[in-house]
Amino acid sequence: MSVTTPLQFRGPGKDAEQETPPVRGAKEPRRKRVGERGPGVSATRAQQTRAAWLFLALPGLLFLLFTALPVVVAATVSLSDYAVIGPLNWVGFKNYIDIASDPFFWIALRNTVYYTVLYVPLGLAIALATALLLNRNGKAVRVFRTLFYIPVVSSTVATATVWYWVLNPQHGLLNEVLSWFGINGPAWLYDSHWAMLAIVLMSVWAGFGGNMMIFLGGLQGVSPDLKEAARLDGANAWQVFRHVVLPGIRRTTFLVSTLLIINAFQVFDQAYVLTKGGPGNSTVTIVYYIYDRGFGSLQMGYASALSFILFVIILVFSLVNARLTNRDAEK
Amino acid sequence: MTASVVSADRQRLQRRAQTVRRIKTVAWWLGVCLVSIVTVAPLVWTLATSLKPAGEILSNSLSLIPRSPTLQNYIHAVTTVPYGRYFVNTLIVAVGGAVANLFFGSLAGYALAKLRFRGRQAVFITFLSSLMVPSIVTMIPTFLVLRHLPLLGGNDVTGNGGLGLINTYWAVIIPGAAGAFAVFFMKQFFESLPDELGEAARIDGAGEFRIFATVYFPLTRAGLAVLGLLSFQAGWNNFLWPLIVLNDPKMMTVQVGLAGFVNNYTTDYGPLMAGTVITMLPVLAVFILAQRWLIQGIASVGIK
Secondary structure, three states, X not given: OOOOOOOXXXXXXHHHHHHOOOHHHHHHHHHHHHHHOOHHHHHHHXXXXXXXXXXXXXXXXXXXXXXXXXXXXXXXXXXXXXOOOOOOOEOOXXXXXXXXXXXXXXXXXXXXXXXXXXXXXHHHHHHHHHXXXXXXXXXXXXXXXXXXXXXXXXXXXXHHHHHHHHOOOOXXXXXXXXXHOOOOOOOHHHOOOOHHXXXXXXXXXXXXXXXXXXXXXXXXXXXXXXXXXXXXXXXXXXXXXXHHHHHHOHHXXXXXXXXXXXXXXXXOHHHHHHOOOOOOOOOOOHHHHHHHHHHHOOOHHHHHHHHHHHHHHHHHHHHHHHHHHHHHHHO | OHHHHHHHHHHHHHHHXXXXXXXXXXXXXXXHHHHHHHHHHHHHHHHHHHOOOHHHHHHOOOOOOOOOOOOHHHHHHHHHOOHHHHHHHHHHHHHHHHHHHHHHHHHHHHHHHHOOOOOHHHHHHHHHHHHXXXXXXXXXXXXXXXXXXXXXXXXXXXXXXXXOOOOOHHHHHOOOOOOHHHHHHHHHXXXXXXXHHHHHHHHOOOOHHHHHHHHHHHHHHHHHHHHHHHHHHHHHHOOHHHHHHOOOHHHOOHHHHHHHHHHHOOOOXXXXXXXXXXXXXXXXXXXXXXXXXXXXXXXXXHHO
């Protein structure tokens, strides 16, 4: 999972917010004031309001300066040819038009979509399967939960170097193990057909533990009575899973798949460390291309336009995902 | 006669159910052990490789126990790459980031959870919605903002002429200091504490800041510990942002250093794996020492 700025959360923000609407606090005192006209109540309210804005002042300023303002600046810069050095010219939508006929953009887009299409379903399935495996109590379960989670702790760079060795064609762990079964493993990172797949495998290995934890949280919300009732009605294990468990964790599935999509489209670290985009441009991803343009060639305007296009792509895919999840709900 | 037939049938059924249960248990153990091997084996193998002398790495590549263990790879790694320096840099950035997140996360989280004021919901939604913006969109502008902060790092009043905060620890710490996750996490935590504590203090005439500092804040130790560890881990593992804003070799972090190592010593697996172990060790150690708390903390955020 790529965590770029310190702590970009992968957790269930929206779920919790919907469950605990904090309106209760806002309404009550006002109603009281009409009835009682107690000066004390409105005094503490004014006090609380003042304190709240005081408390929020610094975090709010940081938020404005490093989240809100940058979005506006990115939109503005994407309409210019800003290149750090030299004068800035406004070029309108030229960057966006140029991107449409930029062969590297299409290569990067194709690679990123390929990665996403493999990584998201695989990551989702393995996270859910392992969560189902560990959805019980006991001392052993706690140990295995920790063992499954260990890859999440290490950084993408360290994971990548570990896998750089695991994927070594002659001496790597993976091909050695494959050879026990008579399979002659490919050259992985040195073969343009296999390089991206290798990065997918590595990313799934590195990230599934975190999503497994979210799924475990979701699975605890599925009522055991409901499962028992279905079993008594003669449903087999698969039917219980398909018709009771899966609908019960729909919101969790939606959350995890959205997080996976957002992360998948921003894949960078692994490609940067392992392949530098090669072999034959087969692992150039969009963020890699943005990095290369923005901080390699200093074409900040062009890179900003690219990043906005990526933003829109992520938004579209997230919305499609939301539609698909909701359509399943209506069935 | 019939009674004994029935009981024999029941016995057979019971035996069958028992066998099925046993098979299921064995399958479960096989499954979890297999997954554990897949997650742990590459790491154990990395450690093993890092302890093997150069000749053994390729000839005896698969073995998990080095025939003649040596620390020469570590010495090699530490002498070719200034790991000590990188270590200190990363420690400052990670600890600084964690402290900032705890401080600002608590302030904002407390205000959003325990204080009543108009616009609370709007502020919270604004914070949360920032999680939706991919970090790559804000990356270039954040770089520009840091570079053009007026009167810092050789800049004039208009924010030109110098490098601003680029190539300083602040460039990594400040942009993520009030992370939306920290705010959200602490808000959840403060909400789990009873309102009555604050009300009682308020009736006693305590000011809002005193209520926060003396009544609620001491109760959040467990939450702070989990958030602190998670922030530290994220800060330690952060790669792309330090790569962008710290381009002076003296300022680099271990992750950036390790990435450079891979590019320059592509076939020197021994030192490379030693470097990887050095990079991983601090977070792995923190995780193993605090894993009980952490896993619980992560799970509880997931459940809520």
